Amino acid sequence: MRAGSFGPAACSSRGLWSFPLRSAPIAPVRHYIGVGFPCSYISAQQPRAFIGAMDSGSLVTSCRRLKSSKSLSSKSDVQQEAVSQNIFSDDRWDVIAKRLVEMGESSPESSLNEGHWVKLICGASFEDVADVRNLSLIYTLAGVDCIDCAADSAIVAAVKEGITAASHVMQMLGNKVASLRRQPWVMISINDNEDPHFRKAEFNAEYCPVNCPRPCERICPASAIKFEAFNKGANINHLEGGVSVERCYGCGRCIPICPEGLISARSYARPVETVASLIANDKVDAVEIHTGPGHLKAFQDLISQLGSVFTSLKLIAVSVPDLGESMIPTLRAMYTSMQPFARHLNLWQLDGRPMSGDIGAGASRAAILLAQKVTKSQDKPPGYIQLAGGTNAHTATALRNVGLYGRIAYQQHGMWCGDPPFQVNGTPALVAGVAYGGYARKIVQKFLRKMEEGTSNYAGESKRINTQLELHPGLLADAVLEAAVLVDGIKCGRS
Helix, strand or coil: CCCCCCCHHHHHHCCCCCCCCCCCCCCEEEEEECCCEEEEEECCCCCCCEECCEEHHHHHHHHHHHHHCCCCCCHHHHHHHHHHCCCCCCHHHHHHHHHHHHHCCCCHHHHHHHCCEEEEECCCCCCCHHHHHHHHHHHHHHCCCEEEEECCHHHHHHHHHHHHHHHHHHHCCCHHHHCCCCCCEEEEEEECCCCCCCEEEECCHHHCCCCCCCHHHHHCCCCCEEECCCCCCCCCCCCCEEECCCCCCCCCCHHHHCCCCCCEEEECCCCHHHHHHHHHCCCCCEEEEECCCCCHHHHHHHHHHHHHHHCCCCEEEEEECCCHHHHHHHHHHHHHHHCCCCCCEEEEEEECCCCCCCCCHHHHHHHHHHHHHHHCCCCCCCCEEEEECCCCCCHHHHHHHCCCCCCCCEEECCEEECCCCCEECCEECCEEEEEECHHHHHHHHHHHHHHHHHCCCCCHHHHHHHCCHHHCHHHHHHHHHHHHHHHHHHHCCCC
């Protein structure tokens, strides 16, 4: 294995996840991922975590004091004071540091080439700035190669702030980690026409009967639907509340479940000028175009409008569902329209069952079937292939079970670049990696919500600062380790 690469050999033979336990009450939990080698990590389900010499309550208080102290003039001062108080130095952070060192300087491009690319999908319509920032922080430390977000300047800024916060944390984890410069690419998602990823649920709560069981509130995976509490003895004839526009990402699960049929969806498209500005100002590394059945003309029109600014991008991705018999011809036509502007890399995101990874194990099936269909075609266009839509903790195993998981090489303009491609039954294995959205967000939500519960008394700027997850190192460590198990299903599981 070459220096800086991150695969099963590095994970097992070099002792990754193996560490001395200094706190007896916290026991390691063993998970079998990848091709049968064990990964150990500190259980996130602990009633009380001890960081250095401070318990979790004292730790949060200390971090708040560090952040607000008038004697500390900059973030670097906060970092130095944090190091002196041993804030990022318990066993969990030892594990995270070792893992980051093993990953080394491996770039997103090398992850594509070696078949262990992992992307975090924040959501094309998810616009909760605080959550996007903290998700980016968590998954940067967990080792993702790309963070995909809404094409909005405030959201892009939140992603970058999360990545920067991760870099600051890395500076506190020892010289070997501090010297690393590996960062994920920042990607924005746009649409060529109406698309389920680009819509928001809406309804008027004044029409909701007081006795409604409110199934929409329970089923929403983003906690985007909230109703105001009311006194049951009060004389009211309707509910108050509704949809948080920032949190709704358009999954649509609330629409068919409403007993009164009051919920609808409003579709939208990002202005071309906004997208062009984000790209032209060097704020993003990659773009993903969401398309669908019958959208070829709209796709080509979008390329003609934005193609000139695409030339600076490191990656152009196209997210496409199963188009039936027209799948391969449509992909080829799309590639032809993109080719003059794709100066670097291109990728096909196969969107199996959109926005469903948090539902259950079977949600991956559609993406796996679509990958089998595309990879076996001799006429498929050049480009990396990545799965999405229903992806979760079971996806990596499912990929291995159908023989689509192994070393890949990039096919560019009909020619293989680099090492010969991994062969599966005589055909090249082209699955470069996996993107995780709803499931990736779901598994760390408990840590974000716990942080929010502890800062409920804050408001305004004070609340914004205190909901930065790095000021809660115990929760951050647990979230990173939880995320790392998902990421390592791809990073550590190659055959």
